[in-house]
Amino acid sequence: MQLSEVRAGAAAIAPMLVGVVPFGLVAGATPVSEGLGVGAAMGFATIVFAGASQLAAIDVLADGGSALVAVVAACTINLRMLLYSASLAPFLAKEPLRRRLAVAYFLTDQAYATSITRWSAEDDPGTRLPFYFGGAVLLWASWQLSVLSGALLSDAVPESLPLDFAIPLVFLVLLVPTLVSRPAVVAAAVGGLSAVVAAELGADELSILVGALAGIAAGAFTEARAERERT
Amino acid sequence: MSRVWVAILLAGAGTYAMRASFLLAADRLARVPPNVERLLRQIPPAALASLVVPALLRPHGELDLFSPRLLAGVVAAVVAWRTRNVAATLVVGMGILVLLDTFMSV
Numbered sequence: 001m002q003l004s005e006v007r008a009g010a011a012a013i014a015p016m017l018v019g020v021v022p023f024g025l026v027a028g029a030t031p032v033s034e035g036l037g038v039g040a041a042m043g044f045a046t047i048v049f050a051g052a053s054q055l056a057a058i059d060v061l062a063d064g065g066s067a068l069v070a071v072v073a074a075c076t077i078n079l080r081m082l083l084y085s086a087s088l089a090p091f092l093a094k095e096p097l098r099r100r101l102a103v104a105y106f107l108t109d110q111a112y113a114t115s116i117t118r119w120s121a122e123d124d125p126g127t128r129l130p131f132y133f134g135g136a137v138l139l140w141a142s143w144q145l146s147v148l149s150g151a152l153l154s155d156a157v158p159e160s161l162p163l164d165f166a167i168p169l170v171f172l173v174l175l176v177p178t179l180v181s182r183p184a185v186v187a188a189a190v191g192g193l194s195a196v197v198a199a200e201l202g203a204d205e206l207s208i209l210v211g212a213l214a215g216i217a218a219g220a221f222t223e224a225r226a227e228r229e230r231t
Numbered sequence: 232m233s234r235v236w237v238a239i240l241l242a243g244a245g246t247y248a249m250r251a252s253f254l255l256a257a258d259r260l261a262r263v264p265p266n267v268e269r270l271l272r273q274i275p276p277a278a279l280a281s282l283v284v285p286a287l288l289r290p291h292g293e294l295d296l297f298s299p300r301l302l303a304g305v306v307a308a309v310v311a312w313r314t315r316n317v318a319a320t321l322v323v324g325m326g327i328l329v330l331l332d333t334f335m336s337v
Contacts (some may be wrong), residue, residue, distance in 0.1 A: 012317075015317040015318060015321055018321065036235055040235045040236070040239065043235075043236065043239040044239055044242075047239050047240065047242075047243030048239065048242045048243045048246055049243075049246075050246055053242065053246065057238055057239075057242050060238075061234065061235055061238060066234065067234045067235075067237040067238040067241065068241075070238040070242065071238055071241040071242045071245060074238075074242035074245070074246065075242060075245040075246060075249070078245070078246045078249055078250075079249060080278065081246065081249040081250045081252075082249050082252055082253070083274050083278055084250075084274075084278070085249065085250055085251065085252045085253040085254050086252070086253040086271060086274070087271050087274040087275065087278075088253075088254065089253040089254050089256065089257040089260050090257070090260050090263050090268075090271065092254065092257045093257050093258055093260055094258075095257070097255075097258075100251075100254040100255065100257055101251060101254070101255070103254055104247065104250040104251035104254045104255075105247065105250065107250040107254075109282060112278075113275075113279060116274075116275050117275070120275070162300075162325070162328055162329065162332065163325075165286075165300060165303070165324065165325060165328055166321055166325065167286070168282065168283045168286035168287065168304065169304070169307050169320055169321050169324040169325070170317060170320075170321070171279050171282045171283045172283050172304065172307060172308055172311050172320065172324075173311045173315065173316070173317045173320045174275075174279055175276065175279040175280055175283055175311075176308065176311045176312050176315070177315060178275045178276040178279065179276060183272075183273065184272075184273070184276040185276070187273040187276040187277040187280070188276040188277065188279070188280035189280070190277075191276065191277035191278070191280040191281045191284075192280035192281060192283065192284025192285070193284065194281070195280070195281040195282075195284055195285045196284055196285050196288045196289060196294070199285050199289055200289070200293075200294055207281075207285060208278075208281045208282060208285075209281075210281075211277070211280070211281030211284075211285070212274070212277045212278040212281045213277075214277075215273060215276065215277025215278075215280060215281065216270055216273040216274060216277045217273075218273075218277075219272070219273035219276065219277060220269050220270050220272075220273050223269055223272070223273075224269065
């Protein structure tokens with residue numbers, strides 16, 4: 001393990017914690033105030049470990065919905081993990097299975113976004129996992145602590161500063177350097193606008209996946225057409 | 232076992248399966264066909280924009296083209312483009328949002 005890479009991964013994730021910690025407080029306070037208990041809050045945080053889907057499942061359960069409906073709600077929101085998994089996999093082809101399985105457990109929007117940016121720019125395969133785990137484990141620990149704090153102090157969680165805005169801002173910093181080619185710009189523009197349209201049409205959390213798929217298709221189409229024109 | 236814990240375990244298993252899916256098969260993905268690679272290349276811009284753009288255009292769950300968040304986000308995008316610096320982008324973006332929120336609530 002290269003300690004400098006672990007630190008670099010942690011440093012890449014650190015600014016995101018400004019947004020993640022308040023989100024974790026809410027994800028901990030909500031199940032407790034809905035009467036599901038601290039145990040369930042931590043069960044969601046450790047076993048599901050995906051903020052928006054935790055809240056969606058808790059919402060269904062608190063309204064008296066069945067476990068199955070809650071599971072479908074949570075898994076639908078997390079379908080985008082398939083895309084992240086596919087995007088990261090070719091970079092880890094030479095890693096042993098147990099390490100890839102550990103990468104999978106810690107996979108989040110944040111860990112994906114920081115790592116794919118770094119891995120695409122950095123050629124040394126040996127630095128990939130230290131960088132990934134440096135950030136991903138820091139995010140995991142922060143999530144567990146903030147959910148636990150929210151669950152224990154469920155009445156005292158404030159909603160004053162717009163700290164949640166830090167999350168899209170950090171994704172913005174990661175988005176900008178990916179816009180290096182016309183297909184990438186098309187993928188981002190079509191992806192972002194499709195996500196908005198899907199949300200307007202009521203796709204809720206699924207709109208991220210709809211947007212991503214539309215953007216991927218548009219970007220790939222643009223790239224393929226440009227290649228055909230060159231030949 | 233209670234309804235809640237059944238939901239936690241099944242949602243956890245489903246989510247883990249999706250996270251592991253392609254990583255599980257990664258050793259067979261060392262040589263990705265060019266068509267698939269072309270699709271994979273689009274994932275970062277498409278997925279990141281899908282996370283960012285709705286947060287700017289639908290800040291509170293409905294389309295709002297005149298929200299402080301959109302203006303703060305556009306300025307932050309310029310800062311991100313010019314500096315590639317997370318801290319600078321956060322400070323400018325959050326700062327403008329807090330300022331606009333303060334002025335608009337007076």
